[in-house]
Amino acid sequence: MLRYAAPAIVFAGMVAMFYFALGRDPGxxxxxxxxxxxxxxxxxxxxxxxATIGSADYAGQTVLVNIWATWCVGCRQEHDFLxxxxxxxxxxxxxxxxxxxxxxAITWLRQLGDPYVASGYDADGRVGIDWGAYGAPxxxxxxxxxxxxxxxxSPLTQQVWEQEFVPRIEQVKQASL
Amino acid sequence: MNRMILVIPAILLSVTALAIDTGKAFDDPExxxxxxxxxxxxxxxxxxNQTIKDSNALLADDLRREIRRMIAEGKTDAExxxxxxxxxxxxxxxxxxxxxxxxxxxxxxxxxxxxGALVAMRVVRGRMSLPIxxxxxxxxxxx
Numbered sequence: 001m002l003r004y005a006a007p008a009i010v011f012a013g014m015v016a017m018f019y020f021a022l023g024r025d026p027g028x029x030x031x032x033x034x035x036x037x038x039x040x041x042x043x044x045x046x047x048x049x050x051a052t053i054g055s056a057d058y059a060g061q062t063v064l065v066n067i068w069a070t071w072c073v074g075c076r077q078e079h080d081f082l083x084x085x086x087x088x089x090x091x092x093x094x095x096x097x098x099x100x101x102x103x104x105a106i107t108w109l110r111q112l113g114d115p116y117v118a119s120g121y122d123a124d125g126r127v128g129i130d131w132g133a134y135g136a137p138x139x140x141x142x143x144x145x146x147x148x149x150x151x152x153x154s155p156l157t158q159q160v161w162e163q164e165f166v167p168r169i170e171q172v173k174q175a176s177l
Numbered sequence: 178m179n180r181m182i183l184v185i186p187a188i189l190l191s192v193t194a195l196a197i198d199t200g201k202a203f204d205d206p207e208x209x210x211x212x213x214x215x216x217x218x219x220x221x222x223x224x225x226n227q228t229i230k231d232s233n234a235l236l237a238d239d240l241r242r243e244i245r246r247m248i249a250e251g252k253t254d255a256e257x258x259x260x261x262x263x264x265x266x267x268x269x270x271x272x273x274x275x276x277x278x279x280x281x282x283x284x285x286x287x288x289x290x291x292x293g294a295l296v297a298m299r300v301v302r303g304r305m306s307l308p309i310x311x312x313x314x315x316x317x318x319x320x
Contacts, residue, residue: 029222032266039264099235125239132264134222134236 031132031140031151038065038140038148039130043120046097046105053094053118058142062172064093064165065140066116066156067128069100070108072136078155079112085161086115091169095119098128098136141165143172202245212248215257216241218271228271 033039042054066082068075086093095116097105102121109119122128131140141150149168152160203209213230219240221232229237229244240261247257258270267273275283 029266029268032263099239124242125235126243128236129239129243129264132266134265 028153029134031148033132033140033148034151035147035149037146038142039127041096041120041127041130043096043122043127046095046102046119046121047109047114049102049121051118053120055146057117058092058094059146060144061092062144062169063117063142064091065096065131065142066093067096067098067131067133067136067138068119069098069136070104071100074155075137076112078137078157079115081156081158081161082115083113092117096122096127096131096133098122098133099125141168144176203248208248211254212245215244215248215254219244219261220269220271222265222269 038055040055042052042056045051045053064085082093085091093116095118097119099122102123105119105121109116120127131138135153137153137155139152139156140148141152143149149172150164152164201209202212216230217228219229221227221229221234221237221240223234223236224232227237229240243260244257247260252260258274261269262274267276267279273279273282
């Protein structure tokens with residue numbers, strides 16, 4: 001009996017493994033910060049270098065932290081959706097302008113619109129590294145207690161927003177009631 | 178054929194010539210050696226099948242700079258790897274450290290080889306106990 005069952009069991013195991021493993025994008029890494037406190041940061045603002053933006057500015061709020069750059073094609077793709085979120089007052093969006101040229105970033109925000117509460121200017125990429133960024137755009141959902149509730153890599157879309165972000169935001173709201 | 182035997186390892190070894198960061202980062206040869214060893218073991222997260230030694234991606238450049246800074250500050254290798262793992266996870270290391278999460282990576286090959294050896298042994302044992310069949314045709318030809 002075992003003689004016939006063993007190969008079938010092994011085969012079923014392989015099918016199950018491939019079913020779950022092949023659908024995943026090996027390039028997408030889960031953030032080690034999920035469920036843990038988000039890294040602290042403070043950066044000069046893109047538009048006004050004399051002022052700063054950082055973790056202290058959104059303490060106690062549920063916010064998005066979006067890592068972007070003008071050289072990043074995906075950032076251009078998600079830009080209109082970020083504007084839509086900002087215009088509907090869905091959630092405050094904090095930008096981290098990663099490894100960019102300040103003047104180009106300012107031009108981008110002026111021409112395309114600025115969905116951010118403010119963007120920090122991370123010229124040498126150190127804050128990006130602290131956040132474990134490896135490919136912009138990356139969007140973190142930060143809860144009011146400062147924990148990372150979710151991280152999305154690649155452009156943010158309506159579908160991702162509704163599937164992954166909205167339920168988590170609702171959950172946080174429920175918990176704080 | 179003899180020449181081929183020499184050419185193949187030469188080709189395989191030539192990948193080291195792809196290293197991007199070949200400049201000297203430290204005057205102290207000991208620090209330089211540590212630096213080179215570390216960057217050869219850190220994955221470039223942007224271009225995932227390269228080490229940050231071989232990659233000229235911006236991120237690899239930034240990570241090399243951070244590692245140089247930490248070495249210059251007198252951090253140990255373990256502290257440097259900790260820094261990377263906190264931010265990027267074990268995936269950042271080409272030789273992930275032994276821990277609950279990565280245990281399976283370390284023991285899976287041993288288990289697979291042991292399982293394979295067990296199966297091979299059973300098959301061989303099974304065949305050894307079979308009666309030896311004498312090939313009549315061959316005997317006839319020989320006789």
